[in-house]
Amino acid sequence: MVTIADVARHAGVAASTVSYVLSGKRTISTDTRERVQRSVHALGYRPNASARALASQRSNVLALVIPLRTGMHVPVMMQFATAVVTTARRFDHDVLLLTADEGPDGLERVAQSSLVDALVVMDVELHDERVPVLRELPMPSVLIGYPDDADGLTCIDLDFVAAGAHCVDHLADLGHRSLALLGTPSAVYERQTGFAQRTLTGFVEAAERRGVLGVETPCEHTFDAILHTVEQLLSDHPDITGLVVQNEPIIGPLLDVLRRLGRRVPEDMSLVAICADDVAERQVPQLSSVSIPAERIGDQAVESLITKLEGGDVPGLTLVPPTLTARGSTCPHVDLTTA
Amino acid sequence: MVTIADVARHAGVAASTVSYVLSGKRTISTDTRERVQRSVHALGYRPNASARALASQRSNVLALVIPLRTGMHVPVMMQFATAVVTTARRFDHDVLLLTADEGPDGLERVAQSSLVDALVVMDVELHDERVPVLRELPMPSVLIGYPDDADGLTCIDLDFVAAGAHCVDHLADLGHRSLALLGTPSAVYERQTGFAQRTLTGFVEAAERRGVLGVETPCEHTFDAILHTVEQLLSDHPDITGLVVQNEPIIGPLLDVLRRLGRRVPEDMSLVAICADDVAERQVPQLSSVSIPAERIGDQAVESLITKLEGGDVPGLTLVPPTLTARGSTCPHVDLTTA
DNA sequence: AAGGGGTGTCGAAGCGCTTCGACTGGGGTA
DNA sequence: TACCCCAGTCGAAGCGCTTCGACACCCCTT
Known part of the structure; x- marks a missing residue:
């Protein structure tokens, strides 16, 4: 497996320079930058995710907690999940899938072990035992659905x-x-x-x-x-x-x-x-x-999460306004008693 | 965040001893072991996933590649996914969710960056462009479904x-x-x-x-x-x-x-x-x-993967025999021409 | 009594990366 | 001409863990 040191050697620069080329966090001369990029390609270098996460304190992974409950409509959930994954990838993040049956402990586990940087929690109940946990967690989260007491949380839902x-x-x-x-x-x-x-x-x-x-x-x-x-x-x-x-x-x-x-x-x-x-x-x-609008809500959830990760502010509660489309299953009522 | 060094100090032992208590890879005296375990609880210690992955070359994460395609039946997929996550957790692994639209590159990305230890790939086509990639990847994988040329792969499917x-x-x-x-x-x-x-x-x-x-x-x-x-x-x-x-x-x-x-x-x-x-x-x-039998197949996939991760051998192709349950929608045909 | 073999523990190296501070040299300013 | 500043680069110090070899110490053998 090729490391950053291999790339540095190949390009004749220091490892830190390669890192800066990749992250863009410091200015690098065009000449050096291109040389490094060529080496990266030539060697097929991929940064090691764990090493990067350890050094930068960022795993670039989001947790997605999906319900596994009776009465939930599965295709809609899947749309959420898909939207979350797709949008996460747009922001260069991956998604760790958790099932709700791990409960609050599961959230603590992935959060406190720094496996993930942030969480998306679906199917939130009005009195959800995960909510207090989420509040205490040292990382941002977004709920799809919202509990009775949404203080200090970021929630998104259809109205x-x-x-x-x-x-x-x-x-x-x-x-x-x-x-x-x-x-x-x-x-x-x-x-x-x-x-x-x-x-x-x-x-x-x-x-x-x-x-x-x-x-x-x-x-x-x-x-x-x-x-x-x-x-x-x-x-x-x-x-x-x-x-x-x-x-x-x-x-x-x-x-x-x-x-x-x-x-x-x-x-x-x-x-x-x-x-x-x-x-x-x-x-x-x-x-x-x-x-x-599952896709829209999933997108929005991830965008809010990324914003929070970057220190930005997001509204506590986003209610997506519903739209009604009239099709063939409704028609005017003819009142026979007055007709 | 509490580290292994904090636990070691609290218990009055070396960090390596704590590590060995946690992993069980070396014998530790009952006395020391219990003292360390008490410290772990007292401090609420959770090993940092990235550090652990970096040092041990194991992320304890499996990739699950789900299809997002037209014509796939979503609830069945969800059953697979659920079974995979649940079984993975039984083996102390987590699951990273990938959508098939990332294609072969997505597999290479998560594999070569050591984000995951192994892959489960669903909805494999007869001539699947991900198959050659999977063969070359430096880590085990299991396919749900199987391609025409399944040489060197581990596949599980309903027959x-x-x-x-x-x-x-x-x-x-x-x-x-x-x-x-x-x-x-x-x-x-x-x-x-x-x-x-x-x-x-x-x-x-x-x-x-x-x-x-x-x-x-x-x-x-x-x-x-x-x-x-x-x-x-x-x-x-x-x-x-x-x-x-x-x-x-x-x-x-x-x-x-x-x-x-x-x-x-x-x-x-x-x-x-x-x-x-x-x-x-x-x-x-x-x-x-x-x-x-989505659950059975999902379970089996993860079990095979774990076996492979531990260096064990698994069959190249596992065909789960189908079972037919007769219910009310079939009955004997009465041939009117001979009646 | 001396030697050998376990058992239990420690210290240090290292996993591959990011990031900080420091250094260099060239161009501009006074 | 002397100085400063900044762009560009480097080296080293970690991040928090695992693991290897080494080292005590004790018990058993001869």
């Missing part, structure tokens, strides 16, 4: 309150007076997961504000559960004509269930989903939806 | 040839005489992806062996594509009564399409999927399927 409200507004604007939120599995609510709770809040508040009925129910992933949940919902509230769905894996079966129950989408039942665009577009009919 | 054959045998045993393979999107075949090609091979060979009709067609992910593909298939071959599906995301819509076309599953059309068990079980009816 799910607004997302829930947007869905209600869209349906209310179309004349719907009775709406339901078909949510994530109940385990997700019980965990006090931020995005689920906040969507619910936005949904309930907006329904109240608009003076429409807004009921909500969690929903498990199996076909039978979906069928049962919807049947129950429609028998309890037969006048419901608008559905908000925040539960990506049930979308396909749900359309089935509605069909089976004789409810046409959108004629008998308007439907807005909170899901990735490609999922919405793949359905028949294509779904009106609030999309999850 | 997809057998998987394809199993599906045919299952259907043929039930009396079906005309079968179709509904495969991955054509882009996956064009890339010469191993699992798709091999399943096809197994399917075709088994059909021939069993003397049944076996036609195959790729299938894109959109609903319209599925509808069109199936219509075309059934109009070209109206006597098809058995379907093998290797394309996880289309499974839900496909069941829809069949219903819409008036084909009941399994009465009019038996269906075997090659997919994760939970996907098969979530459908109505539950699908007979060959499962993808």
Whole structure:
């Protein structure tokens, strides 16, 4: 393995000069610089990551903590992860993958051993035991999602309150007076997961504000559960004509269930989903939806982290505004009683 | 940050003694050992990863290269990734996440900079440009999937040839005489992806062996594509009564399409999927399927890698035998012409 | 009683890099 | 002409750990 000393010898300079050529931290004459660069290429030199990290106190590695939990929608997570890795590489960093099941100890481990320079933590709960740890850690971190007490933290998330409200507004604007939120599995609510709770809040508040009925129910992933949940919902509230769905894996079966129950989408039942665009577009009919800008959020998380690493300031909480795209699954409600 | 010297001072021993206590590479008296361990706890000492890596020439980090490609089924990949991380942790290793879009250069980068000790490469194509690089790298690697020329490599994969054959045998045993393979999107075949090609091979060979009709067609992910593909298939071959599906995301819509076309599953059309068990079980009816043992393969990959790191020998190619679970989507074919 | 072989511990070297301070020489200034 | 400054380069000192050889010391053997 070729070292910096080999390069220095080959170029006829000191090792430190090679280092400065590579880092650009001191001015080097054009002549020397080019000679060194030629040697680097000729020898195929790659700086040793550990040596560099040891000397510079920087590993150039970010930790990414991904959830492994029930009810999480995997493709969206993968989009986050991909965005994080890609953006990290843009800033010359690599990504160490941690699973949430290592818990707070895992964070301490990688942080205190200087394995990583900073952390990105996904799927943060409202009362997350990792949050106090993150606060004490001697390195910056960014949360995707945000806890109840976000003091001193940097958090980025889609504004799910607004997302829930947007869905209600869209349906209310179309004349719907009775709406339901078909949510994530109940385990997700019980965990006090931020995005689920906040969507619910936005949904309930907006329904109240608009003076429409807004009921909500969690929903498990199996076909039978979906069928049962919807049947129950429609028998309890037969006048419901608008559905908000925040539960990506049930979308396909749900359309089935509605069909089976004789409810046409959108004629008998308007439907807005909170899901990735490609999922919405793949359905028949294509779904009106609030999309999850996973890539944008992942990018943003890494950019903030890099900024913090460089000593810059970033906002404590960045809420990405949701956008609703109307597609074929929503239409105006024709009120038969006044028609 | 507390260093090994701090621990040594606190315990009244030399730094090297602390090191030996921690690594167990030399015998240490019970007395000293316990004293050192107490100091380690008291001070909350964590060895610095870079220093350790530099001195020992081992980073204790594995690279995991995941695909980011069209047509890959994300949840299965995630299962692989999760298994790899979890198993790596069991062996006291961490996992660096690389995306395939860094290509062969990415492998060289992390390997030659000693960022990682070994690599796990997923989604290997029959003619994969990363394979020659992997051969030359000064560290062990394990491929999930395997290329045409696997000489000198360690590969682990589900035996997809057998998987394809199993599906045919299952259907043929039930009396079906005309079968179709509904495969991955054509882009996956064009890339010469191993699992798709091999399943096809197994399917075709088994059909021939069993003397049944076996036609195959790729299938894109959109609903319209599925509808069109199936219509075309059934109009070209109206006597098809058995379907093998290797394309996880289309499974839900496909069941829809069949219903819409008036084909009941399994009465009019038996269906075997090659997919994760939970996907098969979530459908109505539950699908007979060959499962993808992602966890087992991921575990195995890491175990082989660790064995290689320790100088042990591992088989060049490990083919995990597929298992077919019969569920509600297949039933005996009643031949109306002889009935 | 002398010698030999373990066992347990220490000190120092070194892993490959960054970075600091110091040095040199040439060009500008006074 | 003397001086200063700056650009450009070097050497050395670490960064925090592992590991090798050496060294005591004790117990056992003969």
